[in-house]
Amino acid sequence: MTKPTVAIVGRPNVGKSTIFNRIVGERISIVEDIAGVTRDRIYSSADWLAHEFNLIDTGGIEMGDAPFLEQIRSQAEIAIEEADVIIFLVNGREGVTDADQHVARILYKTKKPVILAVNKVDNPDMKEMIYDFYSLGFGEPYPISGSHGLGLGDLLDAAAANFPEDNAEKVEDDVIRFCLIGRPNVGKSSLVNALLGEERVIVSDIAGTTRDAIDTPYVHEGQKYKIIDTAGLRKKGKVYESTEKYSAMRALKAIDRSDVVLIVINGEEGIREMDKRVAGFAEDAGKGVMFVVNKWDAVEKDNKTMNNFIDEIRDNFMFLSYAPIAFVSAKTNQRVNTLFDRIRTVSENHALRIQSSVLNEVVEDAVARNPAPSDKGKRLRIYYATQVAVKPPTFVVFVNEPELMHFSYERFLQNRLRESFGFEGTPIRLITRARS
Numbered sequence: 229m230t231k232p233t234v235a236i237v238g239r240p241n242v243g244k245s246t247i248f249n250r251i252v253g254e255r256i257s258i259v260e261d262i263a264g265v266t267r268d269r270i271y272s273s274a275d276w277l278a279h280e281f282n283l284i285d286t287g288g289i290e291m292g293d294a295p296f297l298e299q300i301r302s303q304a305e306i307a308i309e310e311a312d313v314i315i316f317l318v319n320g321r322e323g324v325t326d327a328d329q330h331v332a333r334i335l336y337k338t339k340k341p342v343i344l345a346v347n348k349v350d351n352p353d354m355k356e357m358i359y360d361f362y363s364l365g366f367g368e369p370y371p372i373s374g375s376h377g378l379g380l381g382d383l384l385d386a387a388a389a390n391f392p393e394d395n396a397e398k399v400e401d402d403v404i405r406f407c408l409i410g411r412p413n414v415g416k417s418s419l420v421n422a423l424l425g426e427e428r429v430i431v432s433d434i435a436g437t438t439r440d441a442i443d444t445p446y447v448h449e450g451q452k453y454k455i456i457d458t459a460g461l462r463k464k465g466k467v468y469e470s471t472e473k474y475s476a477m478r479a480l481k482a483i484d485r486s487d488v489v490l491i492v493i494n495g496e497e498g499i500r501e502m503d504k505r506v507a508g509f510a511e512d513a514g515k516g517v518m519f520v521v522n523k524w525d526a527v528e529k530d531n532k533t534m535n536n537f538i539d540e541i542r543d544n545f546m547f548l549s550y551a552p553i554a555f556v557s558a559k560t561n562q563r564v565n566t567l568f569d570r571i572r573t574v575s576e577n578h579a580l581r582i583q584s585s586v587l588n589e590v591v592e593d594a595v596a597r598n599p600a601p602s603d604k605g606k607r608l609r610i611y612y613a614t615q616v617a618v619k620p621p622t623f624v625v626f627v628n629e630p631e632l633m634h635f636s637y638e639r640f641l642q643n644r645l646r647e648s649f650g651f652e653g654t655p656i657r658l659i660t661r662a663r664s
Contacts, residue, residue, distance in 0.1 A: 231273070231484055232391040235284040235311035237335070239327035242319040243347040246374035248272075248285035251384070271480055273512070276384040279391060282480060284310060308338045313390045315383070316366060320346040320357040324364065332364045341390035344369045345383050350376055400452070403445075404575045407456040407482040408520070409510065410492035411502045415522040418558035419492065420444065420455055423567060448568040456482045479506050487619065488516040488574050488653070490567075495523045495537070495555070499544050507545055514620040516578035516654045517551040518570060525557035550646065552653055574653030579618045582649060587623070588612050594644040600637050608632035611663050622657040633660040 236244045252272040274283045308314065316335060318328050335342050346358045349371035361369040370386060372379035408416040424446060444455040483489055489510040493503055510517050519541055527533065538553055545551070552570060556563045591613045600608035609628040616624050625641070627633060638658050645656060 230481065231281050232279075232312040233282040233284065233310055233481070234274075234313045234315060234387050235286060236315045236317055237286050237331060238317035239325065239331060242317045243374040244317055245285055247315075247317060247345070247347065247372070247380075248283060250374055250377055250380060251276075252283055273480075276388055279388045281387075281391070282484075305334065308335070308340065311340060312392055313387045314338065314340055314342045315387065316342050316344050316364075318344070318346055318361055318364075318369075320349045320354065320361075320371065323357075324360050328364065332366070336365070342366050343383065343386050343390070345379075346371050347374050349373055349379070351378075403452040403454050404488065404572060405454045405456060405486045406488040406490060406571050406575075407479075407486040408490045408492050409479040409482060409506045411494070411500060411506075414492045414494040414497075415558050416492050419490075419520065419522060419556070419564070422556075422558040422561055422564045423455065451568070451572055453568070453571070456486055480509050483510055483513050483515060486515055487578060488518065488571050489513075490518055490520045490571070491551075492520050492522055493541075495521045495527045498537075499540060504544060507548060511547055511655060514655055514657065516574040516620075517548055518574055518653050519545075519548075519551055519553040520567065521553065521555045522558055524555040525560045525562055550652060550654065570653075577651050578620060578654040580621055580649065580651065580654075581618055582615050582621070584614050587615060590644060590648045591625070591641065594641060598640060600632070601634070603632055603634070606632055608634075608637065616659075617657075620655045620657055621651065622659065624659045624661055626661055626663040628662070630660040630662055 236248055238244055252274040271282065271284050274281055314335065316331065318324070344361060344364060344366040346361055346369045349355060349357055350373045355371050358369040358371050370379060370383045372383055408419055410416055424444065446453045446455060491503065491507050491510065493499060507517070521537060521541075534555060537555075541553055542549060552574070554563060554567060554570060556567065558564065591610060595610055600610070606629065611626045611628075613623050613625045616622050623645070625633070638660070642656055642658060645651065
């Protein structure tokens with residue numbers, strides 16, 4: 229399933245980031261305290277009622293030293309290109325401005341649905357402020373308040389009503405879908421070509437030359453694969469979109485459609501903050517993950533170099549301690565032929581289902597070896613566990629009182645499951661529930 233994308237567009241200082249945080253803030257805060265995870269709030273997953281979607285905050289896109297109106301134009305053009313639905317945000321307290329009209333003229337060119345939202349309408353007595361905005365030509369404005377959260381339900385209802393109906397794509401059970409994500413110019417396209425053994429994707433030394441996501445079917449040793457190559461950046465005129473943030477937007481779409489995510493790192497340059505961001509997207513989405521350190525042929529090495537790089541990855545990506553690491557060179561084909569087998573292993577673990585009786589033997593043994601600590605005189609009791617989903621493997625643990633399940637004990641149980649069943653390359657989820 230490909231999630232629809234909603235973009236929030238508008239001139240500066242109308243509250244785009246406030247609205248963005250209102251919609252996705254709770255979802256993000258769940259993972260903020262995990263060590264080593266950096267979140268880029270320009271692009272995130274969100275949900276409303278039965279709908280899941282991606283949300284873009286164009287206010288977070290940095291445009292460098294470009295002129296003011298050119299910055300607004302570039303933001304709007306990114307949204308027009310990326311989004312299925314556009315929320316055009318204006319400031320109700322300031323009325324219609326020349327900059328609002330500038331954005332409106334850009335949005336007239338799109339055939340995508342545009343929903344006009346008037347922010348900072350903080351109480352019902354201020355609703356008369358919205359009438360001037362009919363002049364922008366986008367129909368009835370929606371009065372909202374980012375600071376108080378008012379009107380967001382109606383706004384999201386309107387957005388969801390315009391989601392495309394053809395988002396569902398046919399997924400073949402026997403095909404392993406994987407993508408390559410990473411900063412621009414780490415060699416993703418070169419790796420695709422090396423995996424396929426042909427020049428299927430344009431390769432350039434200029435960062436971001438891949439324009440569109442390309443799905444490539446391939447068969448290796450009888451197993452069907454589909455390679456989803458993430459698109460990069462287009463630079464035009466004097467306006468430069470933020471390279472790393474723009475590539476992160478594209479990566480999230482590819483992650484949604486994949487079973488396994490290959491996080492590609494440039495071995496020459498080492499780990500960068502952007503690597504952590506895109507890795508965080510993959511972990512949040514519950515996908516199978518492996519690291520691929522490319523350009524290893526260009527790295528000066530001694531007998532400790534590889535182990536030192538492994539340690540650096542483990543230190544920087546503690547939340548992906550289960551992900552295998554491969555060192556390759558797309559240029560020389562060094563170890564590239566090993567990637568398909570490792571992808572297949574990760575995919576199998578991602579879809580692994582454990583028999584309930586075997587699962588409970590492991591859980592009972594873990595509890596016997598290390599009973600849960602007591603909290604204020606109460607002790608956690610685990611009755612039984614069952615697997616409820618795959619991709620990723622998800623387990624429900626039934627207990628006496630769920631609030632007694634401390635995160636450290638949950639981590640202990642996860643580690644015991646990994647020791648018993650492997651699960652290399654896949655996250656596992658534990659859900660604690662009271663026994664009814």
